[in-house]
Amino acid sequence: MSVARFWRKQINRYNIVGTHCKTCDTHYYPPRNVCPKCRRDGDIEAYKFAGPGNVVTYTIIHTAAEGFEMQAPYALAIIELDEGPRFTSQVVCDPKEVSIGMRVKPVFRKLGESGDKGMIYYGTKYVPDNDRN
Amino acid sequence: MRDVAIIGVKNTNFGEMWDRSFRDIVVEAGVGAIEDSGISGEKLDGMYVGNMSGGQFVEQEHIGALIADYSGLSLDLHIPSTRVEAACASGGLAFRQAVMAVASGHEDLVMAAGVEKMTDVSSTAASAALAAAADREWEGIMGATFPGLYAMIAKMHMHQYGTTSEQLAAVAVKNHQNGSMNPIAQYKNRITIDNVLNSIMVADPLHIFDCSPITDGASALVLAPADIAHEYTDTPIYVKATAQASDTIALHDRRDITTLDASVSAGKRAYEMAKMTPADIDLVEVHDCFTIAEICAIEDLGFVKKGLGGKMTEDGETAIGGKIPVNTSGGLKSCGHPVGATGIKQLVEVTQQLRGDSGPRQVDGAEVGMTHNVGGSGATAVVNILSRKR
Amino acid sequence: MSVGIVSYGAYIPKFRIKVEDIARVWGDDADILSAGLMVYEKSVPDLDEDTATIAVEAARSAVSRHNIDAKRIGAVYTGSESHPYAVKPTSTIVAEAIEATPALTAADFEFACKAGTAAMQACMGLVGSGMVDLGMAIGADVSQGAPGDALEYTAAAGGVSFIIGNKESEMIAVIEDTFSFTTDTPDFWRREGMPYPEHGGRFTGEPGYFKHVTGAANGLMEKMGTKPSDYDYAVFHQPNGKFPSRVAKMLGFTKEQIKPGLVVPWLGNTYSGSCMMGIAATLDQAKPGDRIFATAFGSGAGGDAFSFRVTDKIDEVRDAAPKVQELLKDPVYMDYAMYAKHKGKIRLA
Ligand SMILES: [Zn+2]
Numbered sequence: 074m075s076v077a078r079f080w081r082k083q084i085n086r087y088n089i090v091g092t093h094c095k096t097c098d099t100h101y102y103p104p105r106n107v108c109p110k111c112r113r114d115g116d117i118e119a120y121k122f123a124g125p126g127n128v129v130t131y132t133i134i135h136t137a138a139e140g141f142e143m144q145a146p147y148a149l150a151i152i153e154l155d156e157g158p159r160f161t162s163q164v165v166c167d168p169k170e171v172s173i174g175m176r177v178k179p180v181f182r183k184l185g186e187s188g189d190k191g192m193i194y195y196g197t198k199y200v201p202d203n204d205r206n
Numbered sequence: 207m208r209d210v211a212i213i214g215v216k217n218t219n220f221g222e223m224w225d226r227s228f229r230d231i232v233v234e235a236g237v238g239a240i241e242d243s244g245i246s247g248e249k250l251d252g253m254y255v256g257n258m259s260g261g262q263f264v265e266q267e268h269i270g271a272l273i274a275d276y277s278g279l280s281l282d283l284h285i286p287s288t289r290v291e292a293a294c295a296s297g298g299l300a301f302r303q304a305v306m307a308v309a310s311g312h313e314d315l316v317m318a319a320g321v322e323k324m325t326d327v328s329s330t331a332a333s334a335a336l337a338a339a340a341d342r343e344w345e346g347i348m349g350a351t352f353p354g355l356y357a358m359i360a361k362m363h364m365h366q367y368g369t370t371s372e373q374l375a376a377v378a379v380k381n382h383q384n385g386s387m388n389p390i391a392q393y394k395n396r397i398t399i400d401n402v403l404n405s406i407m408v409a410d411p412l413h414i415f416d417c418s419p420i421t422d423g424a425s426a427l428v429l430a431p432a433d434i435a436h437e438y439t440d441t442p443i444y445v446k447a448t449a450q451a452s453d454t455i456a457l458h459d460r461r462d463i464t465t466l467d468a469s470v471s472a473g474k475r476a477y478e479m480a481k482m483t484p485a486d487i488d489l490v491e492v493h494d495c496f497t498i499a500e501i502c503a504i505e506d507l508g509f510v511k512k513g514l515g516g517k518m519t520e521d522g523e524t525a526i527g528g529k530i531p532v533n534t535s536g537g538l539k540s541c542g543h544p545v546g547a548t549g550i551k552q553l554v555e556v557t558q559q560l561r562g563d564s565g566p567r568q569v570d571g572a573e574v575g576m577t578h579n580v581g582g583s584g585a586t587a588v589v590n591i592l593s594r595k596r
Numbered sequence: 597m598s599v600g601i602v603s604y605g606a607y608i609p610k611f612r613i614k615v616e617d618i619a620r621v622w623g624d625d626a627d628i629l630s631a632g633l634m635v636y637e638k639s640v641p642d643l644d645e646d647t648a649t650i651a652v653e654a655a656r657s658a659v660s661r662h663n664i665d666a667k668r669i670g671a672v673y674t675g676s677e678s679h680p681y682a683v684k685p686t687s688t689i690v691a692e693a694i695e696a697t698p699a700l701t702a703a704d705f706e707f708a709c710k711a712g713t714a715a716m717q718a719c720m721g722l723v724g725s726g727m728v729d730l731g732m733a734i735g736a737d738v739s740q741g742a743p744g745d746a747l748e749y750t751a752a753a754g755g756v757s758f759i760i761g762n763k764e765s766e767m768i769a770v771i772e773d774t775f776s777f778t779t780d781t782p783d784f785w786r787r788e789g790m791p792y793p794e795h796g797g798r799f800t801g802e803p804g805y806f807k808h809v810t811g812a813a814n815g816l817m818e819k820m821g822t823k824p825s826d827y828d829y830a831v832f833h834q835p836n837g838k839f840p841s842r843v844a845k846m847l848g849f850t851k852e853q854i855k856p857g858l859v860v861p862w863l864g865n866t867y868s869g870s871c872m873m874g875i876a877a878t879l880d881q882a883k884p885g886d887r888i889f890a891t892a893f894g895s896g897a898g899g900d901a902f903s904f905r906v907t908d909k910i911d912e913v914r915d916a917a918p919k920v921q922e923l924l925k926d927p928v929y930m931d932y933a934m935y936a937k938h939k940g941k942i943r944l945a
Contacts, residue, residue, distance in 0.1 A: 078343075082343065103343070103344045103456075129362070129458075129463065130359070130361045130362040131358060132354050132358050132409045132411075133409065133410040134349065134354045134357075134408075134409045135408055136408045136409065137349065138334070138346065138349045138350065138354075139330050139333065147349060149354050149358070151457065151458045160344060160458050161344060161348050161350055161456065161457070161458050163348055163349055173361070173362070184347060185349075198348075
């Protein structure tokens with residue numbers, strides 16, 4: 074991913090910052106600038122989520138995506154934030170630990186890098202919230 | 207709107223075609239379809255070509271013009287040629303564009319084609335190109351792969367409905383059985399449940415034998431207004447419905463992880479358009495990019511109640527001779543999945559079945575067939591219904 | 597104006613490798629090594645952890661421990677010898693991640709193992725002069741030891757963040773004074789572009805560590821008119837367990853005084869985080885009124901000595917973030933092969 078393309082959404086990745094539609098009180102993460110429910114009647118504002126959530130579903134990826142080879146096998150999950158929205162993230166732990174419905178909390182990690190010379194991309198991943206499982 | 211008929215079809219062989227280029231295979235399919243239709247190429251009013259990612263697979267955009275040129279339809283004739291893209295649903299969408307062009311009366315004889323040349327890049331690069339059908343900024347960046355996304359659907363399906371790995375494997379076994387009877391299929395070998403379960407894990411619970419392969423291939427067909435179709439062929443196959451639907455680009459935003467609402471919606475529209483129900487369909491080619499995708503598809507298209515697709519497959523009801531034969535071509539799994547061509551290949555298969563031309567894999571008495579082509583993890587779906595009767 | 601620690605936070609990756617697992621690869625005697633170094637295992641970063649991610653986790657822990665409004669932080673300085681970029685600050689990543697941007701100054705520090713305490717001193721100057729309201733000083737490292745080198749047994753990963761302020765009412769520990777002792781002594785270095793550091797072997801001891809730690813420690817006690825028995829606790833840079841124990845004895849501190857802050861045996865040397873980790877572990881159990889003496893050492897070389905007096909506030913904030921001993925609990929052990937993968941010693945291309 075190009076430098077500018079990553080940087081543009083950096084604040085949404087460093088912290089779980091999405092959007093909220095004041096018209097229908099729906100939260101969005103990843104952020105949306107148009108509320109799909111209200112469309113032009115929507116009133117969108119930035120919204121910082123608390124962070125914790127649940128695993129909706131997951132997989133253990135053995136054949137890694139390009140750039141993720143060193144991490145294989147890794148757990149990829151759809152996570153539902155306590156405020157409602159769902160998004161895709163890695164759950165960083167022993168893959169055997171992951172289960173549907175488990176509580177997870179955010180951590181700050183490297184998302185990737187553009188080879189040895191390029192940018193390092195940082196952002197949020199998830200880990201099991203062992204105090205709440 | 208005018209009724210539309212298919213008057214000619216052609217699939218190239220599907221597989222790893224090391225000695226043949228992108229333009230070689232698409233020209234073979236196009237010329238073959240024209241020959242099959244009995245028309246002359248210069249009579250074409252337009253071409254619609256499904257292609258997912260010429261840019262990434264062969265570093266070639268402007269696919270429409272390239273194909274018209276190398277088919278000999280540019281020089282002097284200047285026949286309009288349009289590329290259509292919706293990831294793996296590109297072929298199905300190209301067909302829909304072509305049907306609408308003829309139905310509207312704007313064009314008469316129209317070609318719909320699909321092509322993908324996937325083996326000119328490394329399998330890592332091919333996987334990266336395919337991953338671009340998902341949400342690059344919010345799925346791909348986290349390490350999501352296509353098998354990974356469908357694996358999350360499978361995991362949920364197993365969790366919610368008790369679907370088993372054996373039931374997933376049964377899809378692959380059945381499709382290889384069908385593919386073994388299809389001369390163009392990439393894999394003509396039969397496999398067993400154990401072969402699937404003992405193959406390497408790609409993205410839990412999907413093994414490599416749960417996944418469709420990387421394939422080179424092209425398919426093409428020729429459409430004509432139904433009123434004049436008999437001038438070209440004794441067995442025109444009529445387009446009873448062509449429907450398309452969209453859903454969220456990312457899997458995580460779906461209403462229900464195990465339902466492809468785009469498939470449900472396109473299916474409903476198609477049934478309405480054709481004034482038919484699932485009971486009227488004699489065979490269906492569904493988008494089995496992964497075994498779980500076929501299970502979701504037969505549920506979403508109304509052939510079985512949600513959650514029972516695995517059992518239905520395991521019980522043999524989707525085999526040739528079963529209640530509703532699914533993927534007689536071998537599907538994406540066994541016949542191969544040249545992504546831009548797949549949607550057209552499905553239509554070629556159903557056309558040949560309805561003509562009664564399918565040899566050992568022929569579905570007896572097939573009158574009505576359906577095709578179901580999906581883009582990404584379900585953000586686009588195209589459903590078409592074809593019939594022997596107008 | 598008095599200055600002090602307003603909050604602190606530590607972070608330690610969950611992975612460990614035992615000295616015996618490293619020794620097995622190189623044919624060394626683990627028992628002799630462990631006894632000599634007084635180090636039994638060391639922390640290892642996850643595949644997606646580096647100095648920046650560790651610094652952010654430590655910084656967030658410090659912010660949440662005392663419920664700090666990050667916008668008040670006017671300076672973020674991150675000390676490390678393993679910044680992920682040669683050029684491009686780690687501190688901007690931290691500042692953005694804790695949402696302290698954009699009204700602040702930030703820079704990265706490097707002074708081998710004492711870059712974090714040098715950052716503390718810079719923050720003391722800024723808040724003491726009133727230039728900024730709060731300053732954040734971080735020491736974090738994913739330090740590298742060349743395969744087979746003695747450093748490989750101890751080079752660990754971890755980080756600590758201190759928030760320094762000038763309002764006595766919110767300080768958990770007043771920094772009574774600081775003193776530094778610096779010379780140009782090439783006992784350890786890493787050249788630009790090189791993956792692993794070089795060191796002077798035994799030269800790192802006497803003319804390096806011991807000269808500068810005692811120089812700084814004695815200098816501070818002389819300046820303040822204090823003596824070891826005035827302190828409840830003492831912390832010294834801990835590249836291994838042996839050096840801080842010996843230097844404590846040389847200076848006249850007891851084993852009991854250094855015990856709470858001696859975290860190296862089960863953690864390894866967290867370099868820029870090393871002395872600060874000891875201070876954090878001591879704050880984790882100090883009582884109001886306790887005095888803590890600390891001296892960091894950085895190769896190259898210098899010592900930074902500090903004298904802290906713990907305030908009543910400590911009881912209010914201490915339990916609001918993970919303590920060092922909690923971070924050390926329940927580690928996940930790995931063998932040398934996984935360790936090599938985690939440390940980038942296996943390269944795919
Ligand atoms: Zn709304």
